[in-house]
Amino acid sequence: MKIIKLLMLSVAILFLIFAQNNLDPYTVSILNNIAIFGILALSYNLINGVAGQFSLEPNGFVAIGAYVTALLILPASSKIDMFALEDPAPIILAMHTSFLPALLMSGIVAAVLAFILSIPVFRVRGDYLAIVTLGFGFIIRIFAMNQTKYTNGAMGLNDIPDNANLLWTGGIIIVTFIVMLNVIYSKYGRAMKAVRDDEDAATAMGINTFWIKTYAFMTSAFFEGVGGGLMASLLTTISPDQFTFLLTFQLLIIIVLGGLGSMSGTLIGAVLVMGGTEWLRFLDQNMDIFGYNTGAHPGLRMVVFSILLIIMMLFARRGIFGNKELTDMFKRGKK
Amino acid sequence: MILELKNITMQFGGITAIDDLNFGVKTGEIYGLIGPNGAGKTTLFNIVTGNYTQTKGTVVFNHEELSGVKPNEIVLRGIARTFQNIRLFKSMSVLENVLIGFHHQANYTYFESILRLPRHFSNEKKIKKEAMILLEKFGIADLADTNSSSLSYGNQRKVEIARALATNPRLLLLDEPAAGMNPSETEDLSNIIKKIKTEFGLTILLIEHDMKFVNQMCDKVLVLDYGEQIFEGKPSDAIVDEKVVAAYLGDFEHA
Numbered sequence: 001m002k003i004i005k006l007l008m009l010s011v012a013i014l015f016l017i018f019a020q021n022n023l024d025p026y027t028v029s030i031l032n033n034i035a036i037f038g039i040l041a042l043s044y045n046l047i048n049g050v051a052g053q054f055s056l057e058p059n060g061f062v063a064i065g066a067y068v069t070a071l072l073i074l075p076a077s078s079k080i081d082m083f084a085l086e087d088p089a090p091i092i093l094a095m096h097t098s099f100l101p102a103l104l105m106s107g108i109v110a111a112v113l114a115f116i117l118s119i120p121v122f123r124v125r126g127d128y129l130a131i132v133t134l135g136f137g138f139i140i141r142i143f144a145m146n147q148t149k150y151t152n153g154a155m156g157l158n159d160i161p162d163n164a165n166l167l168w169t170g171g172i173i174i175v176t177f178i179v180m181l182n183v184i185y186s187k188y189g190r191a192m193k194a195v196r197d198d199e200d201a202a203t204a205m206g207i208n209t210f211w212i213k214t215y216a217f218m219t220s221a222f223f224e225g226v227g228g229g230l231m232a233s234l235l236t237t238i239s240p241d242q243f244t245f246l247l248t249f250q251l252l253i254i255i256v257l258g259g260l261g262s263m264s265g266t267l268i269g270a271v272l273v274m275g276g277t278e279w280l281r282f283l284d285q286n287m288d289i290f291g292y293n294t295g296a297h298p299g300l301r302m303v304v305f306s307i308l309l310i311i312m313m314l315f316a317r318r319g320i321f322g323n324k325e326l327t328d329m330f331k332r333g334k335k
Numbered sequence: 336m337i338l339e340l341k342n343i344t345m346q347f348g349g350i351t352a353i354d355d356l357n358f359g360v361k362t363g364e365i366y367g368l369i370g371p372n373g374a375g376k377t378t379l380f381n382i383v384t385g386n387y388t389q390t391k392g393t394v395v396f397n398h399e400e401l402s403g404v405k406p407n408e409i410v411l412r413g414i415a416r417t418f419q420n421i422r423l424f425k426s427m428s429v430l431e432n433v434l435i436g437f438h439h440q441a442n443y444t445y446f447e448s449i450l451r452l453p454r455h456f457s458n459e460k461k462i463k464k465e466a467m468i469l470l471e472k473f474g475i476a477d478l479a480d481t482n483s484s485s486l487s488y489g490n491q492r493k494v495e496i497a498r499a500l501a502t503n504p505r506l507l508l509l510d511e512p513a514a515g516m517n518p519s520e521t522e523d524l525s526n527i528i529k530k531i532k533t534e535f536g537l538t539i540l541l542i543e544h545d546m547k548f549v550n551q552m553c554d555k556v557l558v559l560d561y562g563e564q565i566f567e568g569k570p571s572d573a574i575v576d577e578k579v580v581a582a583y584l585g586d587f588e589h590a
Contacts, residue, residue, distance in 0.1 A: 182448055182449050182450075183445075183449060187434070187443070188448060190434055190438070193424065193427060193431075194435045197423075198422050200386075201422040201423070202424075203406045204384065204416055205410065205435045205498065205499075205501075205502060206408075206410030206411050206436075206439055207435070207438055208405075215445055261426075
């Protein structure tokens with residue numbers, strides 16, 4: 001079993017190196033997109049799928065991660081040039097690191113915020129939790145809009161050094177995947193699932209449900225922050241408008257499609273959703289069907305994509321993988 | 336006395352669910368709690384386990400007062416419970432359900448499990464072994480990998496009790512363990528309860544409607560009616576007590 005894991009890992013790494021050096025930029029950009037949304041969806045699935053806490057805040061943590069990384073890797077000179085609305089705060093000018101510490105910092109800031117947030121948030125359950133966390137996402141965006149001293153407001157940040165490439169995004173999605181599985185297959189992951197299934201029964205087993213939820217929330221926020229940092233460096237430009245609720249919604253589609261609580265399902269969901277929307281792009285263009293020109297219908301691909309999603313959800317109510325992992329399926333096959 | 340309840344009163348708004356109740360459970364006893372529906376039996380369980388905070392009175396467990404102690408901490412002090420309507424973790428296997436009970440006996444931190452350090456493996460191995468031993472005692476070791484929701488009712492009840500035992504309790508609270516079981520399953524269950532009681536040195540407080548089961552199992556019973564204690568003593572005496580009969584069947588003389 002260990003050999004198979006190592007083999008899969010080395011195949012994945014070889015593929016990343018090959019893809020980075022040999023594939024055309026368009027394909028690489030799609031793969032990057034898949035990897036980043038994969039990272040975000042994997043971490044979102046820990047709190048939403050595994051721990052069963054229906055929260056809607058990832059856009060907030062991704063925004064924090066993106067801004068922290070961007071501000072840390074931008075040189076002071078370009079910050080001065082860029083901040084048009086107000087001069088940057090001294091602390092913004094002073095902070096500068098290389099890429100890896102910046103990403104780690106993004107994750108840590110997001111995780112610390114998640115901890116602070118968990119104190120009020122986990123006093124409520126279910127629908128109320130969704131509303132409270134939704135509010136957090138809004139607050140972050142409004143903060144980014146209005147604190148021009150720190151974030152350059154609605155103008156956003158440009159010319160962010162493009163340190164990220166497929167090796168970074170691919171490497172980090174592998175790390176995220178392994179960490180998530182390690183969490184799930186430990187006593188903490190079991191406790192998270194117990195909280196999801198029946199919170200009162202989990203308490204009756206001596207589990208401190210607040211801490212278990214907070215662990216899941218902080219881990220989730222850490223990787224969402226890192227993912228946000230990667231996104232900033234990859235796009236080289238960020239603005240508050242990128243981090244609306246639509247981002248959360250996209251992640252939600254990925255994890256529901258892949259299966260709430262299934263990490264391997266999430267990877268497949270990310271490929272299908274992010275790859276699928278690209279692949280269906282031909283629908284937006286002129287098409288010849290049996291010699292009849294349909295004309296261009298911009299937006300048709302999203303219509304088709306939505307219909308495909310509906311069909312998929314009708315046939316696989318609990319997502320493609322349910323809450324099982326790929327390895328669980330192998331086990332069942334053996335029996 | 337392992338558990339003592341002194342002057343317990345519980346009010347929900349204007350309704351008094353339990354009215355000035357006093358009783359104690361001796362170490363090693365099987366103590367029955369009976370009474371018609373709505374008498375306040377489950378409310379009493381929820382007070383002992385810390386899910387409800389009583390309006391008045393004190394609960395003393397093992398010479399320590401339990402007021403203000405959180406439900407999950409009460410478990411760690413040695414009180415485990417089962418639920419009236421079985422509440423297993425439905426997405427998990429039988430083994431995983433029992434492993435949840437062993438949560439605090441596995442000593443590794445969150446980071447140790449993320450980095451898969453040796454302590455993670457050694458502890459997981461240890462609690463899995465203990466969980467299997469526990470399942471064997473209940474005769475359901477072969478069902479370890481089965482999903483808990485696909486078990487028969489009787490087996491689900493066994494898993495729930497096994498899970499509670501995994502927390503290493505000194506006092507076990509069973510809320511209607513025999514409910515919904517056929518006579519042979521009930522027989523099987525009472526044998527298991529007796530067996531684990533001696534083996535683990537347990538004290539058991541149980542709620543039950545099946546009087547045959549209560550008669551067979553309990554050393555002592557307390558009869559509740561509308562939150563008030565109407566009888567305490569031997570189960571065989573309870574069924575002939577006038578007040579108890581009146582509570583269950585209605586008061587013929589004054590009707």
